[in-house]
Amino acid sequence: MDASFERYARVVFERAGLEVTEDDLALVSLMHAGYEGNVATLEQLDTGRFPFEPIDPSKAPER
Amino acid sequence: MTAHLPDLGLRAQAAAIRSGEIKAGELLDATLARLTDRDAALNSTPVVFADEAREMLAAAPDGPLHGVPVTIKDMYALPWRGAHNGTPFELIPAAASGGFRRLRDAGAVIVGVANQHEAGMGTTGTVSAYGVHPNPWNLEHCPGGSSGGSASAVAARLVGGSVGSDSGGSTRLPAAYCGVVGLKVTYRSLPYDGYFGMGTTFSAPGAFGRDAGDARLVAEALLARPLATDPARELRVGVVRDPYWSDCQPDVVALAEQALAATGWSVRDITIDHLELAGAALMVRLGAEAGCPAPPVLAALSPMTRAIMLANLLRAAPAVARADRARAAIRRSVAAALDDVDVIAWPTVPAPAPPIARPFVELPSGILPADVANMRQSVVGNMTGQPGISIPVGFVDGLPVGLQLLGPWGEEALLFAAAQHVEDVTDRAFVDATPPNLG
Numbered sequence: 229m230d231a232s233f234e235r236y237a238r239v240v241f242e243r244a245g246l247e248v249t250e251d252d253l254a255l256v257s258l259m260h261a262g263y264e265g266n267v268a269t270l271e272q273l274d275t276g277r278f279p280f281e282p283i284d285p286s287k288a289p290e291r
Numbered sequence: 292m293t294a295h296l297p298d299l300g301l302r303a304q305a306a307a308i309r310s311g312e313i314k315a316g317e318l319l320d321a322t323l324a325r326l327t328d329r330d331a332a333l334n335s336t337p338v339v340f341a342d343e344a345r346e347m348l349a350a351a352p353d354g355p356l357h358g359v360p361v362t363i364k365d366m367y368a369l370p371w372r373g374a375h376n377g378t379p380f381e382l383i384p385a386a387a388s389g390g391f392r393r394l395r396d397a398g399a400v401i402v403g404v405a406n407q408h409e410a411g412m413g414t415t416g417t418v419s420a421y422g423v424h425p426n427p428w429n430l431e432h433c434p435g436g437s438s439g440g441s442a443s444a445v446a447a448r449l450v451g452g453s454v455g456s457d458s459g460g461s462t463r464l465p466a467a468y469c470g471v472v473g474l475k476v477t478y479r480s481l482p483y484d485g486y487f488g489m490g491t492t493f494s495a496p497g498a499f500g501r502d503a504g505d506a507r508l509v510a511e512a513l514l515a516r517p518l519a520t521d522p523a524r525e526l527r528v529g530v531v532r533d534p535y536w537s538d539c540q541p542d543v544v545a546l547a548e549q550a551l552a553a554t555g556w557s558v559r560d561i562t563i564d565h566l567e568l569a570g571a572a573l574m575v576r577l578g579a580e581a582g583c584p585a586p587p588v589l590a591a592l593s594p595m596t597r598a599i600m601l602a603n604l605l606r607a608a609p610a611v612a613r614a615d616r617a618r619a620a621i622r623r624s625v626a627a628a629l630d631d632v633d634v635i636a637w638p639t640v641p642a643p644a645p646p647i648a649r650p651f652v653e654l655p656s657g658i659l660p661a662d663v664a665n666m667r668q669s670v671v672g673n674m675t676g677q678p679g680i681s682i683p684v685g686f687v688d689g690l691p692v693g694l695q696l697l698g699p700w701g702e703e704a705l706l707f708a709a710a711q712h713v714e715d716v717t718d719r720a721f722v723d724a725t726p727p728n729l730g
Contacts, residue, residue, distance in 0.1 A: 236605070237601075237605060240604050240605060241601065241604065244583065244604060245586060246583070246586055246589060246601065246604075247586070248601065251594060252594070252597060252598060252601060255594055255595060255597075255598030256598045256601045256602045256605075258598070259598050259599055259601075259602035260602050260605055262574070263574070263575065263578065263602060263605070263606070265571075266570070266571035266572075266574050266575050266610075267571075267575065267607070267610045267613075269567075269568060269571040270568065270571050270572065270575065270610060270613040270614055270617060271613065273568070273613055273616060273617060275613075275616065277620075278613075278616040278617060278619070278620050279616070279619075280612065280615065280616055280619075281616075281619045283492075283615060283618060283619055283622065285478055285479070285492040285493075285676050286478060286479040286676070288626070288676075288677075288699075288700030288701070289622035289623065289625060289626040289675045289676070289677070289700070290622075290623065290626050291623050291626040291627035291630060
């Protein structure tokens with residue numbers, strides 16, 4: 229597990245009042261690797277072509 | 292001579308009560324007996340309410356489901372039991388949730404809580420506070436999830452209908468694995484109070500039935516409106532080959548193609564821009580929305596679910612904002628596609644239900660966790676909030692698979708009509724099939 233990730237995760241969990249084990253951290257690291265893959269996909273977005281716009285999920289999508 | 296009554300479908304049960312052919316009390320007794328006799332191996336309905344069911348029956352209004360027993364997923368608060376979401380904890384206090392009220396007002400009788408994947412965080416049903424709940428078609432295999440208990444109970448003829456939920460495919464996927472019809476309704480098309488899915492922008496209740504007509508009856512109750520039954524003999528169907536068809540097991544693709552070919556519909560390949568971003572956008576955003584439960588709940592979860600919840604706390608705001616940009620674009624692309632076609636079709640699951648002991652699937656791209664492969668097939672409907680349905684279209688190695696249709700906003704009636712047409716042209720071979728060795 230990456231040491232900087234472990235430090236970051238421990239701080240976040242401690243501030244949230246959550247006790248975690250080494251096994252927890254190992255699995256969280258695995259989950260986070262998947263998340264990082266998703267983030268990498270999203271970071272390829274050309275923000276000029278994907279403007280930020282409010283989404284109202286309770287309304288039908290419009291073209 | 293009432294033991295066979297649970298074998299009737301939901302609408303047949305409702306019609307028989309309405310005509311006086313059977314008494315609702317007899318049906319309830321037969322259903323409770325069926326649950327006792329048959330669910331020990333399936334564990335689809337781990338909490339059964341004989342007393343509360345009798346009270347519901349005594350007070351049941353003269354609605355379309357008058358006196359008909361159903362189950363409901365552990366995500367809905369009931370007046371006598373809070374929602375546990377597949378955990379040992381009451382996460383939403385006991386109350387008459389919106390889903391409960393809609394069933395009650397239709398005259399339905401809730402006989403029990405449907406098992407589900409722990410915390411709704413999986414598409415296999417391999418983990419739950421209530422224990423594993425196998426697939427009725429093969430007890431060694433997953434029922435799907437997270438609404439696996441709903442799909443299993445309907446497939447095994449324990450009840451004629453059930454209510455689930457769908458935040459990332461959780462109705463459509465188990466419906467496909469268990470060989471029943473499952474429809475995710477349009478987002479926010481019924482009151483969400485007392486429903487665990489109220490905490491995300493992706494979740495919608497789901498209706499399960501043995502066939503389209505039965506699932507329609509459940510959906511009509513949830514939506515509190517009748518759905519038109521116009522035939523769907525002529526539809527324009529869009530097919531997005533990549534990734535929805537290209538990375539599925541060949542036998543699954545063949546069955547879905549055979550079903551589509553039999554319909555006589557106008558089927559053509561289409562493209563939908565930005566779909567390659569759907570999985571990443573949903574996982575980033577859904578994780579952020581789901582968050583992490585309080586420490587006592589977290590401590591009681593299985594290691595994998597606990598890790599998922601903990602990892603949710605590590606979501607970065609810039610990534611969530613990018614996920615929203617992608618979601619907005621995907622919503623526009625899907626809306627544009629549905630200008631030219633009536634529905635979009637693809638296999639519900641890329642492979643049949645994997646073994647409980649090893650919930651992975653082998654696809655042309657390699658061996659993947661079933662959750663990853665399944666959610667790729669389902670998340671777009673949650674990104675847009677539009678209704679989606681899974682229809683049984685055959686068997687691979689004795690396990691059911693399904694065809695998924697995504698329809699326009701609020702067009703549940705169209706999806707049920709399409710599903711019924713598929714059933715008609717396949718001679719109901721798959722919706723009338725019964726799992727073996729039900730006991």
